[in-house]
Amino acid sequence: MSRPLNILISGRHGQVAQELQKQLGDLGTLHVLGRDQLDLAHPERIREQVRAIKPDLIIIAAAHTAVDQAESEPELAFTINATAPGIFAEEAKALGVPLIHYSTDYVFDGSKDGAYTEDDPTNPLGVYGASKLAGEKAIAATGCDHLILRTSWVYSLHGRNFLLTMQRLLQEKPELRIVADQIGAPTWAGAIVQSTRQLIERWRDGQAGAWGTYHLTAQGETSWFGFALAIGEQLKAQGKPCAQLLPIPSSDYPTPAQRPLNSRLDCSRLQREWQVSQADWHTALLECLHG
Incomplete structure (x- = not known):
């Protein structure tokens, strides 16, 4: 039987953080540091917390994820998304333990024709993406064993996300206009943590692949409009009201941050490296909604 792990999780109430708490508890002791225990806007306390806990593994699930708000508070976004992960990584290196960090598709500008690989040039369009990219670089610069997992369009049944917003608006409005020219893979937070657990188990059992940066999303692709249609189909299947959906270009829905x-x-x-992959996004949506 594998020995219990001492796992430090930065973040308590976010979508991925909540799933980590649900799915990793039987791996050992979880030290979950929410904002009340460790506010990453004041990262100077990170070192004392890590040294007190002496974890076998650090998972950073806390982040400044308000994409539009980040445009008006770049210093805060960089403190939480870049400075704090760098300090965690320095402490992981000092302890000789691995670190798992979640990043984003927003490190790219979206101008490529096909799917982005980990080796493609980054070029974030806004503060959020730039701060997350700075965090990736800060972690890599320490030389600690790490997995940076870039994901996209995260949703779950808690927190603030597209799924919950659509479920509400589709039942409140007669008509909704949804952006149809942004393409990606909606990725369930529960599936992100299922994959994270597989990675942890591979490492724990001596079957780790190479450390570094990886992409981790659901398979397949759709637009926000397509995602909304799928959410609406599930509401209709339950006999609930559902608004008419109209596709629009991004230019018809301007936001402070460009997507x-x-x-x-x-x-x-x-x-290839870790033998970890996810189901199609539509399959994952059904699992999220119906278990």
């Missing part, structure tokens, strides 16, 4: 039009990520490297 990449192409958020497709090629996840084949993770399958």
